[in-house]
Amino acid sequence: MTRRFTRMMVITLVVVALLTATLFALLRLPVFGTDPTGARLERIQKSAHYRDNSFQNREETSVEGKESTALKLLSGYWNRSAENEPKQPLPSVRTDLNTLPDAQPTLVWFGHSSYLLRHNGFTLLMDPVFGGNAAPVSFFGKSFAGSDAYSPADMPDIDVLVLSHDHYDHFDYTTIKALIPKVKQFVVALGVGAHLEHWGVPANRITELDWFETTTVQDGIRLTATPARHFSGRALARGRTLWASYVLQLPGYRLFLGGDSGYDKTFAQLGAQYGPFDLAILECGQYNELWPDIHMFPEEVVQAGQDLNAKAIVPVHWGKFALAYHAWTEPVERFTKRAQAAGMPFATPQIGQPIVLGQPLPQSAWWRTVGTGPAQ
Template sequence: MSPDASFLKVLVNFLNKPKTAYPSQPLPAVRTDLKALPAGAPVIIWFGHSSYLVHHNGFNVLVDPVLSGHASPVPFMVKAFPGSNIYAVDDLPDIDLLIITHNHYDHLDQQTLRRLRSRVKTVYTALGVGRDLVKCGIPANLITEMDWWDADEVAPGVTLTATPARHFSGRGLRRGGSLWASFVLQLNGSRIYVGGDSGYDTHFKTIGEKYGPFDLALLETGQYNPSWPNIHMNPEEAVQAAVDLRAEVFLPVHWSKFALAYHPWYEPAERAVKAAAAQDVRITTPRIGEPVILGGDMPGQHWWENLKTFGNLK
């Protein structure tokens, strides 16, 4: 946290978020048949926050799935925005590769993983996270833990490399005990940056120099605050990270499903679009469930602009 912040102050503010932190009406998510995605170029389906599916010619990669409707130890806290949780585990295809970037509740959802465990072929995660996955019923022999800069050929034409991130880990009252990571996904000739959670630092430039350019970078853009400047990026920093990574397209994630910070719920996208224009960075802003096709359809509608009147749908 910043030097002038305190845990008590952060907790009080968390429990008393302004109405603007929540949308005033259900989000306009899109229902896509995830089991009948087109062949050809890779397709990305974002489920809100940091959960998404990457599909390429029958190979399915799932990242940090949180489909239970909440991102907390108990269901009544940190609930998903109305309209943002329209996908369930039953909607997913069988998963060839599951990536868990770290063990925070908004990235590792036990309820989702317990329902998904019989339909996953292999799981890759950061060092120490395996024990949390085993608690979800995922067999230990399916789990590969990675240190930063470790690389593995997951399948023919599919290579995964764990890369640094500036964040932390922990569940409940326990902090640390496991690593957090971003990942470089090389998928049959395409390069996708799986950002996980990270504050801004020089590691983005290093990753860009080693593995770039990227066809797409999925970077956290929301849940920032001056009280914790080093563990989450603000939108302008996320755009700069996309520049550092040498990403052809930037897709903002880590927003539009849960209110973990106090900023207006739509602000991450609004600021990211403005910053991307200033830096001449191509940005795609799909609705939840709306397909993004590499080299093809890149949704850019500012769909949040009609939802900026405020109520409170917590």
């Protein structure tokens, strides 16, 4: 009996050792990026928003809500909406991104939180994810059929690529690698530059911003990193890099580029400090009562736009990945209902459909035509 027990213990230890070695080997793959070190880490440690070896939110924030448990999370997954993913490919509009009109700011959404902005010859690309999934492995977090209508090859030359944080649904290794030759400058939250350098981006093409820091990207064009209520991390540790939203100042226009964020009083503070905004692009989707602090519910998105003194809202963070349990159309349905009741102008474009400030905002409920047939 003792001999058998000893043998089982040895086998168990060997299996654990092999699994541990495999895990550490996987974590060394480039897709995971790397932690900040050296001068970058020293700068991080001096940030007012960094303590206890992690960046902190301005308000008490839990990645999992107080009512969240592993059992509830698992139950939520197995009981997710039957309409969690569309049953038909999503429609899209094919737009030549090299010939966009740009006398007024023009925005093209690519699904989820990826979009391109063009104005007077200046081109900005936000959180591009064109790799087909929102995870370090190809079999998880797959994009919806039809949502990958655009690829890095379709992108024009980019003056500035902006990243809100380092989660996989906003910061994709294969996309970044493909875009490096097209991008003049990367503007990212503090610490995210470590991943970019690890992937081959020259240090002199990376600008890292702490909250409330500003960089001038061209004459008359400025980006200011502003707080968001979220978290970061691509491997086991959280909070090694910062997460952010941004204020984009263009000649004659001001836009709010919202990263992932739960609702809090920060939106009103930013509205008072930087508003009004001609347009606020706000995350709307992948929410749940089990993680209420880190993503906004659709009704809160409308309130955040009002707090920001925004003239109009584009809801993003939906329409490409199922990262929560709700129906894939629920975010935009709830958002538009509340926005209409509140008298808040909004745009709900198809993937690839341009939004031109100063012209009528696209508001067709195109998603209602999707999902009536058998699963693809």
